[in-house]
Amino acid sequence: MPTARERARARTTEAILAAARTQLAEVGAAALSLRAVAREVGLVSSAVYRYFPSRDELLTTLIIEAYDAVGEAAEAARAAADGTARESWVAVWRAVRAWAQAHPAQYALIYGSPVPGYAAPPDTLPAAGRVGVVLGAIATEGRADDPSDPADHVVAAIAPDVSATLGVDPRLGPAAVSAWTLLFGTVGFELFGQYENVVLDRETYFDHVAGAAATAVGLP
Structure with a gap:
């Protein structure tokens, strides 16, 4: 059982992270400041350094937290899916998109500039x-018996x-990387406004891209 000191440290750590998340949303990761975070939490700057010795260590914690959060969303979507491998694949893609829309600043931190x-x-x-491990598992388990594999020089490019x-056969590597690029590129384009006046029905288009990626990795 945690001691009172440990509980107090955990509360302060979470308060610092909460203030840092607010900064991410307001000014972006490049402008993240330990001094500003300290002011928000009500600490002197020197006190914050006892929890995060540098801005980079705070950024690293926020990055791991964001990756874990979107990863948990993907894993939960796969666990809840009750259908074919292709349906599980699309469910995971939708979960990543939903997480990004709910947490745009954290998405920008890990997949933006x-x-x-x-x-x-x-x-x-x-x-x-x-996220890649989840998709790799779906692709490996549901892949068709006679997939169309890429040429050797393409496999060697990965x-x-x-x-x-990712837990996939090396011959699936190019398709897996392509799917990863399509997923986060499509989510990012939508989130950062690149589809304005281009894609009118975002959900339909997103599902189409997810399906195309599923076909590319060999899901029937």
Whole structure:
């Protein structure tokens, strides 16, 4: 059972993160300031550094939190789906889109423009791969018996550890990366206003793209 000191630290940590999320929505990740967060929480700047020694460490925590949140949404959608692999695939795509629409600032943090001067450390990678792992599992389990595989030089264009991380056959790697690009590119284009006066029925179009990606990975 956590001690009173540990509970107090956890409450302060969450208050700092909540203030940082508000900053993300108001000024964007590039302008995130530990001093401004400290003021919002009612702490002196030096006190915040005891929880997050630098802006980059705070950003890393927010990034992992966002990746985990969208990953959990994808996993929950797959668990709740009760149909074919193709239907599970589309359900996961819809869950990612819904999460992005509900959390646009966090989506922009992980899939928008890079933050100047910040380099994400390796410990963000497991969380970043959660959506891909879910889709990879669906593709592997539901793939048709005789899929159309790409040429060897196309397979070789994808880093071997990508397929391993996603849990897919290396010959599925190009289609998996293409699906990943389509998913987050389509969500991002909608979220950031690129479809204005272009796509009139966003849901219908999104489902069409999800279906095309499902076909590309071999889902019947």
